[in-house]
Each structure stands twice: as structure tokens, then as C-alpha cells.
Amino acid sequence: MTLFLRKFIRKPGNWIALTLAAVLVVMALAGSRLAPHDPLGVELSLKFKPPSAQFWMGTDNLGRDVASRVIAGAILALKSAAVILVSASLLGVVIGLVSGFYGGLVDEIFMRLSDILIAFPGLVLALAIAAALGPNLTNAMIAISLVWWPAYARLVRGQVLSMKQRDFILALRSLGASDTRIMFAHILPNVITPLIVQVTSDLGPALITTSSLSFIGMGAQPPTPEWGSMVSQGRKYILDYWWISTFPGAAILVTVLVFNAVGERLRQTFQM
Amino acid sequence: MKQISRLLSVLIVLAFVLAACAPSATPTQAPAAPPTSAPVVQPTQAPQVKPTEAPPKPTEAPKPTAPPAPSPTAAPVVVTRPIVIVASDQPGQPDPAQNWTFGGAAYLPHVYDSLFRYVGDASPKLTAQLAAEIPSVENGGISKDGLTYTIKLKPGAKFHDGSPVNADAVVYSYDRIKALNLGANGITADWVTKTEKVDDLTVKFTLKQPFSDFLNSMGSVWGNYIVNPTVAKANEKDNDWGHAWMMEHDAGSGPYTLTNFDQANNQITLERFKDYWGGWSNPNPIDKAFIRWLPEATMARSMLEKGDADIVVNLSSEDFAALEKTSGFDSQKHPSIMQYYLGLNGSSEALKNVKVRQALQYSFNTDKVISDIFNGNLLKMNAAVGPGYPDVYPATPQYPYDLEKAKSLLKEAGFEKGLELTANLVGAMPNDSAVLEYWQSDLAKIGVTLKIQQIDYGTWSTAWFTDCTASTAPNIGQISAMGVGGDYPSAWEVMGQVYPVPRLGGAKCSAVYINDPVVNDTYNKIAKTTDPAERQTLFQTLYNQIAEDAGAIWIGQGVDLVTLRDVVKGYQYYFSMGGNYVPLPGMSLTK
């Protein structure tokens, strides 16, 4: 792990990408302090103002400052992507470890289950869950996590399979180490690195998925300044007041770019 | 090198931003042109909106006539291209025994005829279409006890296949609507116990009870079309009264035929029926019409600008305003049958105290919402029904915007510490999200936290209207933003859709869950009485009581925004049919 990190830091491009990502995270956390105006402040007399010195990204149909909303939305974006990935990977790690280690019927069942979930159109599932549990960001995250864990389970399982027959594992077994201990104390650390690479690469797509759900209206609810729902609400004004949709859309783009870059570089380092 | 690639990334982002920011100057834009349309709707009492054209009020059922104001110098150019109309509501199903959707009004009245039909804009008038005259007690058409209606038919009316529109057809049609039980029967057919043929051109309707609005209901744009029994019977399958066949074909007698109902492509094709029984006196009629529905309404304006559409109904307020200032377009505003309101669930824990509901009424700044969110395109209401309807009188009490009053009422009700409410967004009202978000900020000032949630229409409507579980269902908020449209221009009818008054047929529960015996009682009396003085008193009592109950916050009566390209002539707005109806028979294209 430390070797990996050292390899990573060596290339200048890598820590530029990492810095950019860190900047985004810090901005998101600082959120409300950075925002020049109240992201929820409705003021009808100020509606549809174009970008200016006072309102960097203009105002929306209710007179709210778009820039403040975009900044406030950053933390939401990062949080939702992080929650999805953490829950999906936790679930995936446990299932992948168990499935790969024990094999047999347990393996078959979990793998078929993951096949079903992979084959299932994620949008349908998310919509159904939103309708059943109530449409809000939390339930959207639950729905997406349920569709994402199979990929991680597969990854982990593959690693476990290749490690299962290794000498040191066999040695541990013959020494009488318990299954749980072998799985979590010995196999898992070797699996972590490719997993982290995959998770970081998936930050971008997770963000896009949450925004897409919010775009349809089954994710974050008004007046939450979530980027996807901001693009959605702004699109009927796009001809005359383009800034309402464009800036949140660009925010999604930039964030995903940065995180994809980090993920890509992590992957390259890993493969070196 | 890496820095350069970063810079390149930023530049490309900018490029996308520039691409998205469409330069709003279009070739036809006249920057300083004065607005050519009607003056801005005043958010006050009487409907101030006048349509830009003043169509002569026809006293007959609309026969296809020449356009009302032909320009004397223009020689009528015969244009053969089809007209493209973009409607604002989904088409529903083409079987007239089922269709009750606003979008159905876009094509059903062209393909089918009914006994009576409403014409006119601001004060719509019931006229006889297939019927020979309007029945009344004087001419013997209505029995003294109000239970029997005897209606004479016009001779010579024919269906598209040549068979006659006679009493048999009328009886079959109404029997069919009742038998199929697919929804549209709630409008008229459910009130009828028996439809009988008296002779070839006379039909007798026997009612379950006297119903003062019965004739009015027959003029509705739904639930009253006469279908061709020959064709329906010939295509019957498993006793379905020809229902499956009529989902894709037409069995009508109207001036146009339904040549294609393309659900996949969201479009309908109508073609002119040259042998229409009512005749054609329009020298330059439109032979073919495409009616489209756009899932992404954002581009409707672009379609108009590019000439890909000739008429668009209900552009967004902003798009409409932009085209109002542009030459080459005729932008019209007309009060519509729609009414928008916030339904308050009076049987829920939080809202069962009338003081709380009244507080909510005082906290809603109707004037500001109409002027700033709807851009003035709503008519303010001062009773449970909008001013565009007949029989409407201002109610007492009124609830002007007063946050202090709202606060004190909440205190009286015991909610001084604050109150949490949830509002449902179901897509039943334009600008609903903006309205709720604006109200949310005002409510915060009096200690009320409003949570807004979007619910899919199906789940919401099942709980609220069908199962009546809005108070107990999880995830259904106590407030819903919705709209109601009268089935025909009747204040009585429209109130029946909103308040849980007992009616024949219809859903088990209505939009507002307050069961007030005074309201129910008065409502029922109105249905039975025909004395105008008594009606007025009863209506006034009803409006006052409903206002007292404060069960719904009235936002306003809708205004349909219709934008036409200059090349379209002869358009009239029909109040009872809703904005989706475009009177094709009397219209023509100049280019």
C-alpha cells in the first residue's frame, strides 16, 4: 500500500490531479462560507438576472444566486457519490469475500443475484424504489447502491479466487487460522488497492447517476440545490436564460473530469 | 505539458458553455416592436383579457365557415400543405367512450359530433349540433319534473361511411358509453337510466333524478360523442362494443377523419372529410393536420421560429413573452377552464383545525405569485370558481396576504412553536415547483417548515382520489399543488371535482378532504333547482361556506397562451374545449 502511494506521488501529473480533487473537496466542505449569497434565498424581484459582478453566475427564476447554489450543491454531490460508493463497496466486499472464499452454492447464488442486478435496467429499479419509499436524495442513493454492488463483488471475488490457492493462504489454513481471520486479515488487504482504484474511477459515474435521477425528479427535491435537479429545472429557460442550466451542468462536468483523472492515474500507477 | 492539457480542458468547458448559451437574437426578431397581443392580464376581479381577434358569436353550431375577417386586398392563396399543431396535453385514447383527457379535445371534436356543443370564448353558449334545437320546458323538450328529455335530431346528418346519424345511433352511443364503463360515462351517461328511440329522428332520455346541468353536460367536449353503430358492430370482438377497433380507427361523422393515431411518435393525423354532412363554405380549408405532443417542451418555441410548427398551445410564460415581441407571430391569451389551487387535506392531523387552514390562506401571496411567477398569466379568483365561469359571485370571507394575521391564527390554534407540513408536487400545475418554493420562504417567516416532495402522479392520485388514503398513506403530504378543469362551463360541475360533495358516479373522494354538511346539502339543492333567484342564493351560500372552510388555497384561473404563426388565419378560442382545440374547419393557411 505504501509502495503504491510512493509510486503515485512520483509523477507530477498525479499530484496535480490529486490537488485539484482536494481543492474541490475543500470547496465543497467550506460550502456555505464561500457562497456570496443565500442559496435558498427567494427574491422574485431579482429573477433572471444575467451573470454579473454581483451574481457571478446570474440568478434563477426565483431570484436565487446560481453561484451560491452551485457551491452549496458541491457538498451534496460529493456526499451522495461517496455514500453510494461506500455502501456499494462495503456490500460488494463482504459478498465478494464470502462468495469467492467459500465457493460452491453460496457462490452460485450470489453470482446469479449479481447477474440479475447487472442485467436489470438501473433506472427502472431506481424509479420504482423512489416511488415506493418516497422520492428524495437518500432513497435515490439506496436504489443506486443496490445496483452498483455487483461490480465490486465481482472484482473482489476475482481477486479472492486468484489468491485462494496461494501458498501463504494454504499455510495459514494448515496452521488452523479461522476463515474469518484469513478473509479479513490476510486476503482483504491485498484486495484493497484495486478496489480503491475502481471506486475512485467510479466517483464520476456515481455523480452522473445521482444527477440523472434528480434530473428526472426522483432524487433531490426542490429547493435542494442539487446540480442535476438544477439542470432539470433550468432547462425550460435555456433559450433566454441559459446560465441557470449551464453552470450546474458545467460543475458536474468539471467535478467528474477531475475525479476521473485521479481514478485513471491511480489505475495507471497500479498497473505499473 | 500537464498544465497545457489542464488549460485545454478548461477551454473546452468554456466552448461547451458558449455552445449552450444560444445567442437569443433570431433572424426575425424585431427589437423595439411594440407588443401586438392583448394587454397584460390584470390580476384583479373581472376577466380583463380580451382575445386579439373579436370573432362574431355564431348562434348555430359551428359550421365550417369562411374566416371572420378576411383582408380585402389579399387574394386567397390556395395552400395545400398540412398544418402542424403542438398541443400541450397528451392525447389519451381515441375511443370517445373512454377519452376524458384535455388532449383529447385536440382531435375528438373534429372526428366526432355530439348532440350539443359549446361555442364561444368569454361567454360560451350551448348550441345544437346534431340536435335540431335546444329542448326546454316551453317547447316540450324537457318534462315538468325534469326527469325526461326529448331531443329531436337534424335530418340529413351522416357518418363517414354514409350511414345516417339517427335515433338508433344516439341510443347505441349512450348505451355503449354506459356499458363500457371506461371513465367518460361519469360526465353525462351515468345520470341516465334509459335512452330510447321515439322515432327515427327523436330520442328520449330518462334521468335518475332531476339535474339542472344535464343539457350543459351534453355540450361537454367529453363523454357525449355519437358513434357509428354499423361500423362498431361490424368490428366487435368478444362483446367489446368495438372498443379495440376504435382505439385505432374512427367511427365518426365529423368534418375530419382520423387517418393515423401514432402513439409511438406522439402524433395524430387528421384529414378533411369532403362529404361532411354540414357542408363546407370555407374557400380555403385545411386538408390535413398533424397534431403533435412534445415530451420536451423546451424546443416548442424553436419549432415555431423555424416554421416546423404553425400553432403551439401553452408555451412557457417566458417563451410566450419572447415571441409576443417578435414579428411574424400572433400571440393570444384566453382565460381557460383550468383552475389551479393548493389542496389542503382537512382530515390530516396537522390541518384539521380550520384556524390552521385559514392561517395558510393568509400566508399565501396570491398577487405576487400571479405577477412574478406566472408573469400575470392567471386570473385572480375570489371564490371557489374562477371569474370566467357563469354563476360565480365573490365569497366572504376573503383572505388577503397578511403574514401577521397568519401568525396570530397559528398561535390561536396552538402552533406558536412552529408547524411542519409537506407539500406534494405531482406535475398537475404549471410552475408548481416555483410556487411552492416561493411559499416555502414566506412560511418560514411565520414558523412553518414546508417540505416539498415530488411524487409520481400514479401513486399520488391512487391515494388521494381512488383509495382516499391521503391522510394515512406514508409519503403523501398534506398539501397538493393541482389543477382542475371543468368538463363543461359549469361552476357546479367544477366544484364537484374539488369538494367531497356527493354526486352520482365519480371518484370516492375529491381534492379537499373536508366534509361539511352545509356544503353537501347546498350543492345537492343546486342540482335540483331551476329557479334562477334560488340558484343565485344557493351559489352564494355555497361559495361563502367553502371560503369559511378554507379547504383549498386558490391560486388562479388559468390563461391559455396560444401562439400562432402569422400565416394561420381564422383561429378562434373555444373556452369549453380548452386550449388544445383548434377550430380547423373555419381556418386556412396563407403560405
Add this chain to the structure above:
Amino acid sequence: MWFLAGGFTAFCQEPHKNILGTFVLRRFFTLILVWIGVTILVFLIANVVPSDPVALRLGPKASPEAIAFWRHAYGLDLPLPQQYIRYMNGLFHGDLGTSIWSGRPILSDLIDYLPATLELALTALFLAISVGIPLGIWAGNNPGGMADRGVQIFAAFGLALPLFWLALVFQLFFYRNLGWLPLDSRIDLVLGPPQRITGFYLIDSLLVGDPRRFGDSLRHLLMPAVVLSLPSIGAVARMTRASLLDVMTQDYVRTARAKGVPRRLLLWKHVLSNALLPVVTLLGNAFNGLLAGVFVVEVIFNWPGLGWYATRVILASDYGSIVSITLVIAIMATTVNLGVDILYHRLDPRIQLT
């Protein structure tokens, strides 16, 4: 139809070489289990969602009797397991039931809408391959150069853009501003679709010899297909480039270089066939990604395919239709994946089939 070809040739081989055949058979049985699992999942969801499609269809005016009558007619008042058996039974007889939303047999609806989605998705896939691979080769051939940088940036953007935003921007730019391409739909309103043979407008218009409709369909297909394909083009380009570079550094390539084999020959004969292997796997993922993106693209471009149909029936809570659509999509996705696996094996028999 690679996998079918692979499958059949496998069966025709001698028994001791029949690994592929057994593999296909085993996988097929697993797939059937998966497909059944998908239908069960949808039925479970239908039970949880508290929405009544019949009430929705009939509208607020409908009497409770009417609603009850039609619920019975659609079998919605039966307990869930019985509804499921009814559905499966119908499935085996080719009867998928009637859609509450459209009022037509679901099978007819699917036959109408499926070709549109396939035309769109396959065109996007074609673009992904025909644009993505050359771009990847171009970039890989000149590592570190301007072309390489450009392609990498392009790929990064392609994977980062939300499709719904991209679609709107394209429409603004190419329809409204430039006026080069039509706004939506598969064909011009007035012109009308070509005579239906396969349901693929491009193929049908060629078969009938209708160049005007061919051209018009192509114009309509362009924007949605390009929008849909952009993320995949990026992914394919990136993977091709990485794989190419990977192979180029391998020993046997260095040997060939040292021996003086000309670069062109080297590229085409030795490198590409190996480099393209991982790309084949990626295509399977790409197709899955395309199927997901198809929902958004079809709705925004008014493209009457499965995604469009699915959105409509989901909004109408018409779970009968939703089950069938989900099944079709699941079958498509898993079949393509199976095909990719088989193709992979055919290209490199060293690869173990799990």
C-alpha cells in the same frame, strides 16, 4: 451474431474439443435463471409500489365500480404469485398481456418499439467502434504527442458529460442555432416512415429503394446516435490506446522491431489482434452503458423506442408492460455479454472460460 456462430461451430466440433459448446449450454441455463429472476424482481417491486394503473387510466371521474371491473379484467385483483403464474403462462404461449397504458397487446407494442431502440443503440455502437478504435490507435501510435493528448481529453469529456445535458446542448446548437439537423423523431412529419419490413428505417428504405427516406432517416438518426455514443467512443478510444501501448512494450514486439520488421506491418499483423482483445470485453460493457443511456436520449429526442415506451409505462404504473420491457432489456444485455465472452474465447483460445 458472433456468439451464435461461435456456438454452432462449437457444437459441430469433435466432442473432445467441445469446451465451448458445454460452456454455452451451461451459461444458457444460468441465463434462463437470471431472466426468471428479473421478472420476479419486477413483480416484487410492483407489489411494493402503491399505485393503481387502472385508476390512473380511467381518471378521477371513474366510478369505483368501473375501476373494480377493469382491475378484475386485467387480473390485478389476484394475489401476486397467481398474477406471476398467469404472466409466465402467457409468456410461454407468446401472449404478454395487454398494456393498460396503450390499450394494445404488449407484444405488438414491443414489436413496434424494439427496432427503434436497436437502430439507435447499434448505430451508437458502430460509432463507438469505428470512431473509438481508430482514435485509440492514432493516440497510441504517437504516445505523448498532440494527438494523444487530444484523444485523452476527448475521452475524459465523453465519460464525464451527463447525457441529458449533452442532448440539450446538441439540440440548441445543431437545431436552433445552425439549423443543420432536425429536432427530434425518426423521420420528417410530412414525409412519413418507409414501408415497414424490419422496423429499421435505414434498412427498410434501402430495401424498398427509397433514397429520400433513407437520407431523412439518417439525418434524424445522427444527433441521438452521436450523443448516445460519445461516452462509449471515449471509453473505447482510451482502452484501445492503453491496450496498444501495453502490447507494444511486450517482448515479442520488441523482438520483431529489432529484427527490422516495418512499423506498418508490425502494427497490423502482430499488435492489433492482441491489442483488440480487451477492447472486445469493453464492447460488452459499452453496450450495457448504451442501453442505460438510451432511456434519457429517447425521451429527449422523442425517439419511439423501448426507453421511451418504458418511461411512459413507468409513469402510468403499468407494471404488466414494465415486466416485459425489463425482460427484453435483460435478455439483450445478457446475450450480448455472452456473445462477447464467446468471441473473446474464439479470438484467443488461451483464455479460460469460467
